[in-house]
Amino acid sequence: MKHVHRFKARVLKRSDLPSGCALETQSQSASVALPGSAEPPAEKNGLFKLAESKPASDLSGSTSFPVDIVAVHGLNGDAFSTWTHKPTGILWLRDLLPSYLPGCRVYTYGYPSKIFSQSSERVQEYALNLLISLRDIREDSENAKRSVVFICHSLGGIVFKQALVTAHQDNHLYGEVLNSIIGVVFLGTPHRGSTAANLGSVCGAIVNTFWSTASAGVGPRTVRTDLLNNLIYDSDALQDLAMSARVRLGSISVVSCFETEPTPPLSSLIVSRASATLSLPNEEPIPMSEDHKTICRFSGETESYLKVARAIRRIVLQSSNSSPALKRVSTHSSTLVLSDLERTCMTLLNDHDVTKDVEPPPKPVPGTCQWIRGHQLFIAWLGKSSNALLWLTGHPGCGKTMLSYSLAQYFEDARAKSSNVLIYLCQNKNKQTDGRAVLIGLILQIIDRHRSLIRHIRAAFEKQGSSIVQSFASLWRIFLKVTTDPKIGPIYVILDALDECEKVSCHQLLISIAEMLAEPPQSIKGDSHIKFLVTSRPFLYQSYANSQKALQSQISIDDDQTGYTEDLQTFIQQRIHEISLNRQFSSEIKDFLCQAITSKADRTFLWIHMVLASIEKSLLTSRKEFQKIIAGIPEGLAEIYHRYISAIPEDHVEDASKLLNLLLACSRPLSLNELNIAFTMEPQHTTAEDIIQDTHNSIAHTVQGILGSLARVTGQQVSLVHQSLKEFLLEQDPEKAKDSSTIRLVNAQKSALQLATVCIQYLLLDDFAINFFPTCDSPTTAAAEDTDFLVELPMGDFKGDFWEQGDLDLESDVLFREPGAQHPNICDTVVSDYPFYTYACLHWAEHFSMCEESAPDDLQDAAKSLLDNNTANCRNWLSFYVVRASTLIEGDLADLDPLIVASQFNLSTALDDIIRTNGPDQDTMNQSLYWASRLGHHRIVPSLLAAGADPNARLIEGQTALTVASEHGRISCVKALLVDIRTNVNEPGRAGRTALSFACGVGHGGIVKELLKQRLCNAGQPDNAGATSFIWAVGGGHHSIISTLARLHSININHMDKTGRTAVSWAAGDDMADTLIRLLKLPGININAKDNKGRSPLSWAAGNGCVGVIEVLLAHPKLDKASIDNDKRNAISWASAHGHYEVLVKLLKAGCPGVDAEDIDTWTPLAWAIQTDSPDTVQALVSDGKVQLERSDGGGRTALSWAVEYGHVEVVKVLLRAGADPCTKDVRGKTPSMIAKEFVRDNILRELEAYGAY
Known part of the structure; x- marks a missing residue:
């Protein structure tokens, strides 16, 4: 509230202004040169030349930058003060930048941006005047070919983006200006605006009203509420501009500098990183240790100034290949660019990493899992100096996963030279069933150890964007790049339970591995060989052993392996020892149990675990009872499961069915708290407190008492005892299970329905019937507090100038804070108070979509209410979902139409009902079709098409339903779209690319075939960059698609x-x-x-x-x-x-x-090698014998002269050893020694003197 009180206090100080203090009026564009130390002119609107530096001398060898730099100020700033450091008076655009970029010209553009202003011009007019001014000064033939770089502070970035869009729209007028723009540096530009701007607009309207009644006889001082309205968070204007400018920005260099310090007296950032960056592939975000005021004002060559100056220089150098006036391209890429792309790529992969909820196996009993280290095949596999694979097979429950983790630890410990041990557990229950997910998990692990290898991901990302995560071929290529990098050394890759991976992608993975293993050993670079260790059930191995020689090396874990039997015996002894201590069994009973169970040691770890669990749970502890338990447990796992389920007492059948359904349906292991709530919840519960009152005091005891050995409690997590139990339950036919009431009540449909019911009921509790998250229309917490002062504003005189006074001048940027900045904290609070809210939010729709056709009417109505964004329950879960979910869905879900939300979450029945009852408009239908197609919800696509959705409508990034479905590999949606005769198979999407282009680029061969079946498909149609589908297929390395396209007559x-x-x-x-x-x-x-x-x-x-x-x-x-x-x-x-x-x-x-x-x-190759400071390369060149060491370049300088000035001592040594003359003078009369002295390079001077220099 402090800034609110200051606002009120300063407004109250306003007094009548003298008549001479009229506001600035807009003038026509001007181009007035400002002397180095001159005062800024009185006129501040238009285009002014601040400086023009001389180009670097041809003899100096320095780079010239014949570029025009145009600065655009922000809200309440002007063409000069915005860029001036007040304490020192330094206007860095004029006083610092020209000397850093010889040959540049610097302009500053001003427009009426004062909050208190009479001007009625809008952002569109400011942008238009900017274009007119630039066009006018460039009509001089001398200026026409100069490139342009923009520097924009705050609102100035919005003006620039509008100018970019206008120039595109009116290309016949401003095309030359548009083509000259090579880059932009944004300084704290709020691309997404702020809900706090709502406050500013309301306040401005009130002040305007007060001023009109309280300032008779004084020139009007109105608040520019129109400018504030342009900055309302996610306003239509900002969204439209962002969409229109996005493609245009993609063709130039973009640097987005964002503040990291709050602007006094505020405690939070005025423009957060989220608002100050655009998430463009070609964007370079730069953090600045500045606040929103100081981010554009520099006292000298500070670190922040240098960040901006170097960013401008990089933009100019990077564009030099397309500008003949710019030469001497830097050969080194920016570490800042790499750092940002690393974050972008890692975020992309992390969002698609499904290993986050992996449930690690129990630690092996000490002394077990060591036998395999002495197995001949294992030793041979480990000793190979080439790529190799070893396949461990075993039946369910034999301890494959435990063995995998034990070996991973062994590789880490015993072979300490390699930190490259990667392990991936393909747990079906956690949806890790896709070969792409396996590769993402492995890539993330190795990048985490070797961050420099992110360059391989970056290269793929720059070509294909986020679609790389949808393409197995792209991910495999990245995997090969990072694992075969010469610097990485040997790698151990453990793929556990590969039989639980989805069949098609599992085949792709195994064939790819086989092809890699089949490559000749000489193709391996350095010591970068890969050792694959695969575990699975026998059937998967048998499917490939005969056809793939590289995959034939196998050890059968539970097939008469002496070490495995010994592990079972050790396990039995250890567990019986623990049970005996807890139950105080005599040594006689202990020995009896060891002998009785060991006699059946040909069984699996899981079988023994369940026998021991039964003994541990038994209330009867006589020898006779133990004999009965051991004899009564069947040999096969299916028989064991059937026996345990059938033995559940009749009075616990319903509870057991409920628990099994919950554990069967859950998308990830549930915590004990989550399971307690889900198990307890009943229709009569209306608040979270009601549920807590009825929850079980010891849910772990309840679960184990009812389900016994069928469930496993590990720490705070509970799950089914084994993946094989899930398979057993899903394979049962309820109609044939006459002898088990529990089995009849457990199946996939019922489990989904039960968990969906619990999730929906929880989200509709009264606790969530109030808005937890601040919105544009309903500000809460701090936002609500900020508006309290509005009702207190007095009617009276305004004294002083609130917006321009002293250190408290925030340049109105308090208006740019985002409501979403508070959302993560709110989510944390919600989770701490409501432990089931996270699971319910993230998974209710997933479960409901599996059973909605069989769901009762009241549940369907409840689900539809969760799609109604007029209710707080709906807005809360959607806002929570946006913050906590890893999803392709973008934007603020809480503001979307229910039809769009239904299409995004695959709720087909709800969608049909909304279409039937609401009659949505065309745009809503089109957006829904886009999202259904993008997310692969093929059940929904035909319904939307039948209802009139346009399959050719271009929406986000210009994508159509067909292009986005093709890009993301949604073949069922592609087929459904192609059935509709309205679908234009050649309709371009993002960057002018067709559906075929996207499918070819990502490697979706099935979609390529479907598209090529279409009679009108133009396989050779180029995109905006002139690239065809064939070029995109080549870029992705998709060989089968390349072969398919090459056979077509339409392909060049x-x-x-x-x-x-x-x-x-x-x-x-x-x-x-x-x-x-x-x-x-x-x-x-x-x-x-x-x-x-x-x-x-x-x-x-x-x-x-x-x-x-x-x-x-x-x-x-x-x-x-x-x-x-x-x-x-x-x-x-x-x-x-x-x-x-x-x-x-x-x-x-x-x-x-x-x-x-x-x-x-x-410049010769030697000159280039010297500039790069590559002594090996220089040595290779001079060793050829054809290089003239004393050749002078256009500036009259020798190779040695340049090497000395650069300070490249190792290169100097190579040149001197090769016979370079250390006494040769350049055209300036300077010898290498003189240059070394001039630059104080004593180490180089000693080298020169050793070769007779003077």
Whole structure:
């Protein structure tokens, strides 16, 4: 409330203003140069030139930056004060930036953004005037070719995005300006706005009213509520602008700087990272240790200033390939970019990682699981220096998982040189049934150990975006990249219970592993071999042993293995010892039990566990009773389960059925608290307190007393004793189970219905009938507190200038805080008070969708009420879901139409009822179809199409239902959409890509076949970048799809995209040797095709360090080894510039010409290698014998001269050993020694003097 009271106090101080203090009025665009120390002009609206620095001298060797930099201020700022550090008077755009970027020109743009203003102009007009001003100054032919970079603070970013959209819409007027824009740096721009802006708008309206009645005779000072309205959180205007600008921003460099410090006197951030960033693939977020005021004002060359200046420089350098005026590209990528992409990629993978709820197995009894270490096959497998696989098979309950975890620990401990031990447990009950999930889990584990390998994920992400998680082929390629990296060393991959993986993707995984193992040993780089250890039931092994030689090495765990039998005996002895201590059995009974159970030691661990559990639970403890228990337990697990279930007393049948249904249906292991609530809940309970009053005081005792050995309690979690029990229950035919009342009451449908009922009833408790989460319309907690002062505002004179005074000036940015910032804390509070809320929120719809057709009417009505966002119960669970769920669903679910929510959560019956009763509008229908298609809800798609949803409507990111279904691999939805005659198979989606393009890029072969069956499908249709489906298939490395497309007459395998690159060029540049081999076998393929910059596939492979690709290309008889690009650079030059030593050696060995050739800037490969500070590369070049060490470049300087100035001491040593003259003078008359002294490089000076320098 402190800032609210300050607001009230300062408003009360306002006095009548003198007539001379009229507000600024907008003028036409201006271009006025501001002298270095001159005062800002009185006119502050328009475009002003702040500075123009001279280009770097050609002789200096420095980089010139012939670029225009345009700064756009924010709300309540102006063209000059926004960028000025008041204590020092430094206007950094004028005083610092020009010297950092020689050759640049700096402009600042002003517009009427004051909160108290007469202006009626809108953001659209500000943007239009900005475009007009830029167009006018660029009509001078001298300026027309200069690139433009924008710097935008706060609202200025909104103005810039509007200008970008307007320029696209009016391309005939502003196309030249648009094409010149190469990047933007956002400084605290609230892209999503804030609900607090609602407060500002209301306050502004009140102040306007007061002012009109209390300031007679004074010039009107109205509050610009229109500007505030533009910033309301998730307002329609902001959402529309974000959608329109997103694609435009994708074609330029985007840097988003966000504050990390609160702006005094506030205790929270004005613009959070979530609002200040756009989540674009090409975006570089940069945290700034500044608040919202200081993020755009710098006192000198501070760390924050340098972050911004370097970001601008990177933008200019990165665009230099497309701008002939910019040269000397930096060869090093920004660590900040890598860091951000690492976070982005890790978040993407983590969201799809289903191992978070893995229930670890019990620790093995000491002394067990060690026999396998002495097995001959295990020793042979472990000793191989190449990739290898060992398959451990065993029947259910034999201890495979326990053995897997024991071996993982053994590898970690005994083979300490390798920290690369990866283990994945394919537990069906936790939905880990997909080969893609297996790969994601493994990739995450290895990236967690070797963070630098994120570059392999980044490369895939930059090409395919988030769709990489939908493609097995893409994930497998990433897995190969990270596991075969030469720096990583040996890896142990343990895949446990692989038989529980989904059949199709399990086959893909095993075949991929087999192909990898079949590769010749010489293809392994360094010591990076992989050892696979797979465990499964025998049937899976038998399916592959005969056809895949690489998968034949097998140990049968429970097939007469001496060590396994000994483990069983050790396990029996240990457990009987524990039971005997607890029950105080005599040594005689203890020995009897050991002997009796050991005599049946040919059984499984699970069988023995259940026998011992029965003995431990038995109330009768005579020898006779124990003999009866041991003799009465059947040999097979199915018979054991049937016996235990049948033995449940009649008075506990209903309770047992309820518990089994809950444990059978749950999507993850339930906690004891969760199970207690779910088991206790009845229809008469209306509050959480009602339920707590009836819960069981010892639920673990209750579960074990009713279910006995059928359930396992581990810590605070409870689950079925084994996966085989779940299979047993699901395989039973209730009609045939006449002798078991419990079995008749347990099946998949009933279990889903029971858990759905409990979840829905819980979410509809009276406790949740009030809004927990603040909304735009119903602010709560702090937001509500902020509005308390509105009713207290007095009618009277306003004295002073609230918005512009002193240190408390917040530039109105208190308005930019988001309500969602409070949501995680609210969720934590809800979970602590309501332990079942998390499970109910995240899983109720999943369970209900499985049983809604058989659900009673009252449950269906209850479910529909949870889709009605007019109720607090609905809004609460949706808001909670957004915060806590890992989901593809974006945006604020609580504001969506019930039909859209039903489509997102696959509630087909509810959806049909909503269509029938509500008659939704066309846009709602289209959005629902989009989400159903994207999420793979194929039952819903036909209903929406039949109701009139448009399959060709372009929605989020311009995607249609067909393109988004194809991208995410939803083949059933694709088939349903294609049945509708209205569906345009060639309708473009994001970036102009068709459904076929997305399917080819991600590798969904089944969808590709379905699309190609369509008579009108245009397989060769290019996207906005000119790339065809064939190029996308090549980029994804999907070989079967490549073969399918190459056979089509409509496919041009040498098609060039808008940059002139072909499929071969992309495969070469992306280090896809295996794909390139296949491409070069296609008749008519062009191995030497040059792109718009004249670069050939060889050039791209050399520049990107693709050793494998270089070998493939050099072996081809039609390769043009002498190819040069438009800048006269050859493959040797590109390899040298990036320090790719291995590539360079192969090029030189193959006789590629041009080792000493000059490029268009008179730089030789040696000059590039020196700049990169790559002594090995320099050594390879000078060892060739054809390099002229004393050659001078265009600036009259030798290679040694440059190496000394760069400070690259190791390169200097190489050059001196090769015979470089340390006494040669450049055109300035300076010797290398003089340069070393000038830059105080004493270490280099000593090296030079050792070779006779003076």
